[in-house]
Amino acid sequence: MARESILVFSGVLTAVDTVLYTVPASKCLILKSLILCNQGSSNTTFYFSIASTHAVYAHPLAAGETLVIPVTDQVIDSGSVIRGTSTAGTVTMRLSGDLLDGAASSNGFTLIHSQLSPVAGSLILGAGGKKILKSLILCNHITANRSVTISIQQAAGGTIDIIKNFTVGVGKTILVPTTDLLIVQNEVLKGSTTGSSSDISYHMTFKAVT
Known part of the structure; x- marks a missing residue:
């Protein structure tokens, strides 16, 4: 293309x-x-x-x-x-x-633009094949600090944290250097924040790989 x-x-x-x-x-x-x-x-x-x-x-x-x-x-x-x-x-x-x-999907990309919830929710599922995380942006758009946790629920069982209680300060934007983090089949990437579900915005770009 x-x-x-x-x-x-x-x-x-x-x-x-x-x-x-x-x-x-x-x-x-x-x-x-x-x-x-x-x-x-x-x-x-x-x-x-x-x-x-x-x-x-x-x-x-x-x-x-x-x-x-x-x-x-x-x-x-x-x-x-x-x-x-x-x-x-x-x-x-x-x-x-x-x-x-071509649109993002036809180029193998999965895009997410949303807000983190106080309850650890699924950000991306490994169903449908392997994906690499190309870009992760976190933005705090309220007047109080917030902590962010992002983890992987592994296909073989157990959960590992990628980011644990990381503080995103008032008005701060964090660009996380994920260096092509691989999410394999049946793994789940999860994320949560302190505060309400509209405090931390995030942008993620995934690319399908073989």
Whole structure:
């Protein structure tokens, strides 16, 4: 399938929440690079969402500060929207990625954009074959710290933790370097958080493998 490197967005984030990009029909987008710069003389905060789910929430940027966010391998499906804003309207953003022919599923990807629950729930099932976790983003979009636990319920029995009571601070986004974590047949990836079921948003990209 055809793969094209594209400039997803280049410009200033205004003080109004704005659609930056909509993935075309019958395509999917792999994010590759995200660079932000506060070109103003005052501190500000910025917000960034993928598929109507927070990815960055009220992140501070000092005057003149540049921030590089390693979003590599986060996949966004056809029709999904990327939005962004900055409170002072002084933040520039340069976002690039690879646009692939076909929806995410036809390229072997499974995507999840959702919120963690206080009760350990299934995030992905190993039914249907092996998968590798390519990208994991956690975002705390409330005014209190929250702890996150992610574990694997193994096919042969027993559960192992990948992340145990990891604190995601107020307004923090964590990009977890999962380094192609393999989920095999009949394993279950589970996740939970302290607080309510709307406090921690997460984005996961899985790729089917043989």
